[in-house]
Amino acid sequence: MSVLSQVNIIQVNSLSKVVSTLEGELPILSDISFNVKQGESVAVVGTSGSGKSTLLSLLAGLDVASHGEIILDGQPLHALDEEARAALRAKSVGFVFQSFMLVQSLTALENVMLPAELAGKDDAKKQALELLDKVGLSHRIDHYPSQLSGGEQQRVAIARAFVGTPSILFADEPSANLDSKNGKMVESLLFDLNKQHGTTLVLVTHDEALAQKCQHILQIEAGKLVKNARGESEDVG
Amino acid sequence: MWAKLALKLFAREFRRGELTVISAAIALAVLTVLTLSMVTERISQSIEQKSSTFIAADRVLSSNHKIDPAFIEYAQQQNLQTANMLYFDTMLFANDEMQFSSVKAASNAYPLKGNLKVKSSLDGTLETLSHGPGIGKVWLSESVFYSLNINVGDSVELGAALFEVEKVVVEEPDAPFNIFSSSRRVLINIADVPKTEVIQPGSRVFYRQLFAGEPQDIERFYEWLKPQMKENQKWYGVKDRQSPISNSLNRAESFLLLAGLLGIILAAVAIAVSAKRYCERQYDPVAMMKTLGGSRALIRKIYLAHLLLVCLLAISVGLAIGYVLQEIATYYLAKSMATALPMGGIKPWFVSISTGLICAVMFSIKPLLDLFDIPPLRVLRRNLGDTLAVSRIHLALSAATVFLLMWLFSNNLKLSVMLFASTLALIVVLFVVSKLLFGGSRKLGLKPGNSWSLAIASIQKRANVNAVQLVSFSLAIKLLLFLIVLKNDMIADWQSQLPSDAPNAFLVNITENELSPINAYLAEKNIQVSDFYPTIRGRVNAINGELVARSVSLEDNEEKDEDARQGLGRELNLTWRSELPSQNELTQGDWFANDAVAEASLEESMLERLDVELGDTLTFLIGAQSFDAKITSVRKVNWTSLKPNFYIILSPDVLKNYPATYISSVRIEAQQKKDFSQLLRTYPTVTAIDVDNFVKQIQSTIEQVSLAIGFVLAIVVMCGALVLISQVQASLGERMQEIVILRTLGAKGSLIKNAILYEFLILGGFAGFVAALFSDVTLLIVQQQTFDLAGKLHPEIWFIGPVVGGVFVATLGYFMIARTLKQNTQGLVRALA
16 A cells, blocks of 8 residues: 555544434434545445435535544644635535536536636636546537436536545435436446546445445444444544 | 636526526616606606796796895896786776776796787787787787777777787786686786886785796705795795696606606515525525535625626616617607607616615625525535525515615605505515415315315415415505506596586676576577586675684785685685585585575685684675674585686575676687677676686696506506516426426326416415405505595405406416426426436
């Protein structure tokens, strides 16, 4: 393993998330700790409602934890305000969502360029075109999301996720909304690009087969972390 | 960089039609205000200019004493044109005949506005002149020629001076519209007055100083003049005079104002609804941008730029269309008015641009703030940030803005408060009622699988959203009904005052002996005549036996405004009658019974001025004789009707032994003019007052104003339609979701279409019904408070409201949804995603 891969790009210590309900406080995640090294692929699995999406939202800084620490790409996420978290996401994080989340009024190319434009970069077009070519959509760059199939939309989303060469990629059920053929295509694209760019991949899924493709599996049950099923658990947690 | 992104997003959103309704609504608010203010300003300026011919000037200073020359000097320094006149009554002699006449002596500048219509001989053709008689000349009205038995070219004596009769006066621009004033007009040059030697210390003379000029110059002069005016001096313009024309003008102005206000409310609602919808549709992109690292500041910049661009675009479009529309409108109005309309000032531009900006900013600021607050987590939790309830702050802010706009535009707090309060009441009541109703209809228990039950279920499910929709549907329908009914009432009221067969001449000074031959002659010549009213001049000199001071001895015939009739002890025209005149309405007490003895009926304002009440006894003095009469009824008099009207009517018993003269009004058709002249020749003491021209002028003004009102109404209807469109569009997304589900489950297109049709039909029908009720009640109040019209309820709109509301909303909703239904289910799913 390279020196690079020894660096913990994600460190999670005693992470908890509690929400207030009418009946009182409801714990969603309790005392979760693990590390992820640069370039690794990690699957977060669990049943519906187990808390895996909440974990993803906390790791990406979309939500804030009730207790505990998250160090993301060397930055203490738990100590940052919303603006600083957004800035960190712009620099280090890419996303792929179950429901694609493309901006309907922008073309495929413009959607891919969007993160770079939000970060104030003006030279994103070349990279965006290359990425669209990699996901096999160079002929559809001027199409709007509504003119693309679900599989194509997700491929645009993948291209968008890699555009700023992020160090971490979060994917939330990336193939759940697709048929198996398109699902497979999207998955392999995700892993290929992950390898090519040396990106760390954190994947939330309840697809056992997809999870098996990752180096590590974090299993969440009722808000608690159950250590991975593929050995090498000493690296994770 | 962000600007490029903002511009790109804006262009795309615009192309996708996301910004169409909000832009259209802002543009409509701007164009409504611009068009209305410009058209109103230009018409009212023109009408005022035209109507200033009714007083032969823009403003008149009337006085019982000689007017200080310093006033005139200062007025001229202020670039005002001036002319002076004086009135006095005197005897006119010719051959061996004499005639008591009222003399008007005018300076060379008279008339400042309008023209004199004269004839060079009794049978001559009508000439229009913009000046009065020269030195040594006299112009006389037709009746004076008959009573003195003279012709043009003869000489007449007026006091110590001899004048050559030069013209027959047919029409003076400032002819008093008062049937009791003498129409035996003698017109001379004011420079000739000293040589008549008629005016001596103590003579009863009335002075008039006429002014004309730019409004701001007049205003400045008046500000200077006001503190120096004496008690017996009065400053008035055409609108201050109690005449049908001023009433029509004031009402028309109020209407245009009101229409503008309602237009603003409607456009504001459309902006509020569409701004909220636009922002809600941006929740996902904003959440996504935040997730991808977009900072709050960046997102704020992007969407504020959108707001700015929408404002710029919509306001420009609104101004352009508004300008073109008002040009078209004023072109046609100018054509029908046969006069050029003056250009409006800068104010309409200022008011319309501010309206656009205020509307756009105030109605979108809260939805925008909500949008900036959308958490990035929404990308994972899809419903985060969705709020069903409309924010209270947004509501309060919007309501305050609407009120401020109404006030800004109307400059009339009372009218703004009235309209605002009634609209607010409608909203509150509707919201409560609709929630109860939508909740309650659950018990209806219709069978599943048919369109009606689907429609009911859909209404129930969206109780909150539907309540909001119902409120805006009702608001739009209410405001439209309100304006349409008000317009009809107002025009009907004008027309009823001046029907096409309205009297166009008055016959005055008919003696008892002449009554039946004149009546017979009129019948023979088929001339339409109203009732003959006996008149006697007398005064009230005691109330309940207590003598009251007598300050004025003679009535001022030239004064027409009601205030001038104030003096107690002043001579009044008294009449007696057994029936209530048709243009009068009893407000207190009972009309004279057949055996009534010594009773009096007073006009409302007279009651106030004399400070008396029902049951008080008035003592009247006629010549040297006096008698008492008890007040048994109070009347409201329609002063604008062209019929003889009286402040005091006595029961027939009291005056039957007094010598009276009679007055009546007649309708003279063009072919009857000769017969009528013959009548005047036969009875030279009878005076005819021709008001034909006056009536025609009023009728043409009413026509123009009605046209303007129709035009304004069309604009407001467009605003109303826009509200409905924006509201239907706002609910489209949610409806699409339902359609997809129903479609996927195999529901037939016709089932869905009908369900939507029925849903909108129920909503629109209910909204229409409530709107009709509220519109009618508001109308009743506004008519009485602002328009001085006798308010009445209109049961027909309680039927028309729901039908029109239901059909309009259903048709609109149906067509907007039908487009959606044409897509196949997969297309719909994709569009939803």
